[in-house]
Amino acid sequence: MTRRIHKYSNQKLSRGEPPNFSGQHLMHNKKLLNEMVERANVSKQDTVLELGAGKGALTxxxxxRAGKVLAVEYDSKFVEILEWKTALNPNTTIVHQDIMKIHLPKEKFVVVSNIPFSITTPIMKMLLSNPSNALQRGIIVMEKGAAKRFTSKFVKNAYVLAWRMWFDLHYVKEISRTNFSPPPKVDCAMVLINRKKEPIIPIKDRVIFIGLAEYALREPRATIEMALKGIFTPPQMKHLKRNLGIKNEITIGSLTESQWGIVFRTMIQYVQRPLWPKTKKKR
Structure with a gap:
């Protein structure tokens, strides 16, 4: 029989009303649901995490296809439907919990989800901001605007840049709002996530790199020299630009992932540690 877990931490659930997940739009197109599973390359060897399972169309x-499915849903009415639909599937666990309070699986896992749009960025941060977790790959359906921002060649946000040091994010396709119930006000998109075989920045240096990213991307359209002025001396900057293969000025937000790796390694090698920018946020 399907097991029901109220919380990974084994604490009692609050009796209050569930959080406002007005951003949850249930996908009903079976072709798209199957495409998500295909693109995630789900097999019997996989543990799959589904965030915002709704009524279980994707579940x-x-x-x-999967060896194990963890379907997370907070709405009690949806949980009852999920339990009924998966009662004969012992490989499926219904997790009745706020998405942002779950503990990610300790074993290697794949995420396949049509996530609540109102908490898109928090969910992505939960999945990607700590590369020491066990996430291997995934397919996520989200608002088109968020999908474009997360996969754009021009990077404005330090946390998005940090994700790309350890994960590849690929914009797969646009999805019409007509494929959802209720239909969202905007079109959506499918995003593919894959853990890099070789990270650009070592995971142990994550906090150091985030400090650099936050400092450098304060003004994403600033030139490299202006953005990194407080870190590198003029001779060091000249050396850095030579390493980057840059002759003309370009904006800091235009650097490629591999160029960011060069910036980081140059800082580590030539800049004294007290001058390394530190992250201002708790991690």
Missing amino acids: TVLNQ
Whole structure:
């Protein structure tokens, strides 16, 4: 029988009303649901995490392909439907919990989800901002605007840049709002996530790199020299630009992932540690 877990931490659930997940739009297009599972390359060897399972349209596709499915849903009415639909699937666990309070699986896992749009960025941060977790790959459906921002060649946000040091993010396709119930006000998109075989920045240096990214991307359209002025001396900057293969000025937000690796390694090698920018946020 399907097991029901109220919280990974084994604490009692609050009796209050569930958080406002007005951003949850249930996908009903079976072709798209199957495409998500196909693109995630789900197999019987996989543990799959589904965030915002709703009424189980995707869950029932996943549990036919995966070895183990963890379907997270907060709405009690949806949980009852999920339990009924998966009662004969012992590989499926319904997790009745706020998405932002779950503990990610300790074993290697794949995420396949049509996430609540109102908490898109927090969910992505939960999945990607700590590369020491066990996430291997995933397919996520989200608002088109967020999908474009997370996959754009021009990077404005330090946390998005940090994700790309350890994960590849690829914009797969646009999805019409007509494929959802209720239909969102904007079109959506499918995003593919893959853990890099070789990270650009060592995971142990994550906090150091985030400090650099936050400092450098304060003004994403600033030139490299202006953005990194407080870190590198003029001779060091000249050396850095030579390493980057840059002759003309370009904006800091235009650097490629591999160029960011060069910036980081140059800082580590030539800049004294007290001058390394530090992250101002708790990690």
